[in-house]
Amino acid sequence: MGKKTLLRIAAVLMIVAGVLNILLFVVAISRIVDVKAVIGVSWVISPLPYFGVATGFTGRTGLSNVLAFAYLAGILAAITGGIIFLFKNSVIPWLIGTIGALLCFPLLGIASIVVTGVSRTKSDG
Numbered sequence: 001m002g003k004k005t006l007l008r009i010a011a012v013l014m015i016v017a018g019v020l021n022i023l024l025f026v027v028a029i030s031r032i033v034d035v036k037a038v039i040g041v042s043w044v045i046s047p048l049p050y051f052g053v054a055t056g057f058t059g060r061t062g063l064s065n066v067l068a069f070a071y072l073a074g075i076l077a078a079i080t081g082g083i084i085f086l087f088k089n090s091v092i093p094w095l096i097g098t099i100g101a102l103l104c105f106p107l108l109g110i111a112s113i114v115v116t117g118v119s120r121t122k123s124d125g
Contacts, residue, residue, distance in 0.1 A: 002122070003119045003122045004089075006115050006116070006118055006119030006122070007085070007089050007115075007116065007119050008086060009115050010085070010094070010112045010113075010115040010116045010119070011082045011083075011085040011086035011097065012082070012086070013082075013101065013108045013109075013111050013112040013115065014078045014079075014081055014082030014085065014097035014098065014100065014101045014108070014109075014112050015078070015079055015082035015083060015086070015097075016105075016108060017078045017082075017100070017101035017104055017105035017108040017109060017112075018074075018075045018076070018077075018078035018079035018082065018100065018101070018104060018105075019079065020045065020105060020108075021042075021045070021046060021075045021104045021105060022075060024038060024041070024042050024045065028042070045105055045107075046071070046103075046104050046105055046106065047106075048067060048070065048071045048074070048103060048104070049067075049068070049071050051067055055067065070103055071103060071104060073100070073103070074099070074100040074101070074102070074103025074104040075100065075103075075104045076100065077096050077097065077099060077100025077103070078097055078100030078101040078103075078104055078105070078109075079100070080096070080097070080100075081093045081094065081095070081096035081097025081098070081099075081100055081101075082097040082101070084096075084097070085097050094116060097112070098112050098113055098116075
């Protein structure tokens with residue numbers, strides 16, 4: 001695979017990380033699927049909201065609010081950073097999208113970093 005193809009794959013991974021979390025929100029709110037099943041799947045995808053809920057129950061509402069904001073900002077950053085990085089291969093959108101993907105879907109965030117790292121070692125030749 002070429003360098004540009006790998007960078008596009010990294011951008012798509014960022015976008016998928018954000019969109020998948022939005023879909024989980026929609027499924028959980030609309031109750032299309034059993035809420036317990038959604039919670040089980042979302043724990044594997046992103047443990048950050050559960051840490052926020054756990055700190056909220058321990059009486060640290062400030063930290064809980066910060067974690068909830070970080071999660072929602074991560075979703076927004078993953079989608080916008082991924083879209084911008086798809087069209088403009090520069091460091092800032094990549095960094096924004098990757099940090100967002102790491103916050104909302106750590107596995108895809110790590111995969112995006114690995115794919116970008118592999119593409120940086122390849123030459124365009």
